[in-house]
Amino acid sequence: MSQQCVDPIVGKILAGWRYDISGLALEMRGDYEGHFTACDRCLRRQRLHRMIDVGLIALASLSAAVFLLAFGVIRHFGPRHAFWLEVAALSGFALSALIWLGVAVATPAPVTVLDAAKQGARRVHDRLPEEIRQRLPEELRVKITGT
Numbered sequence: 001m002s003q004q005c006v007d008p009i010v011g012k013i014l015a016g017w018r019y020d021i022s023g024l025a026l027e028m029r030g031d032y033e034g035h036f037t038a039c040d041r042c043l044r045r046q047r048l049h050r051m052i053d054v055g056l057i058a059l060a061s062l063s064a065a066v067f068l069l070a071f072g073v074i075r076h077f078g079p080r081h082a083f084w085l086e087v088a089a090l091s092g093f094a095l096s097a098l099i100w101l102g103v104a105v106a107t108p109a110p111v112t113v114l115d116a117a118k119q120g121a122r123r124v125h126d127r128l129p130e131e132i133r134q135r136l137p138e139e140l141r142v143k144i145t146g147t
């Protein structure tokens with residue numbers, strides 16, 4: 001089933017941005033946000049791209065952790081050729097860290113993760129009893145609820 005974009009011109013612009021409008025000024029976002037509401041196809045692509053971004057970050061984190069763990073294991077057991085194994089493990093770690101950084105800079109993954117964290121915080125906040133909510137610093141409340 002191939003669904004058509006309701007406005008191919010806007011859809012093409014959005015595709016060029018990898019469906020990321022997080023970098024746009026608020027007053028410029030209106031039309032594009034409207035398009036995501038109206039166009040199922042672009043909305044689904046946006047979700048897919050954000051999933052890929054976050055997946056890449058998660059994968060790079062995992063790979064960095066594994067290489068670091070390998071380094072620790074080599075250090076601990078000190079097998080033969082330990083030096084070169086250590087170098088290999090550290091290189092793997094450095095490469096994973098570099099990929100992590102590249103993804104974090106080139107994609108809106110940090111924004112996506114931050115948004116998810118904010119939504120989680122808001123949900124917790126909404127469940128708190130009123131008297132505790134009132135005691136939260138004003139600044140924190142604005143950050144969580146955005147109002």
Ligand SMILES: [Zn+2]
Nearest residue numbers: 005011039042
């Ligand atoms: Zn569209």
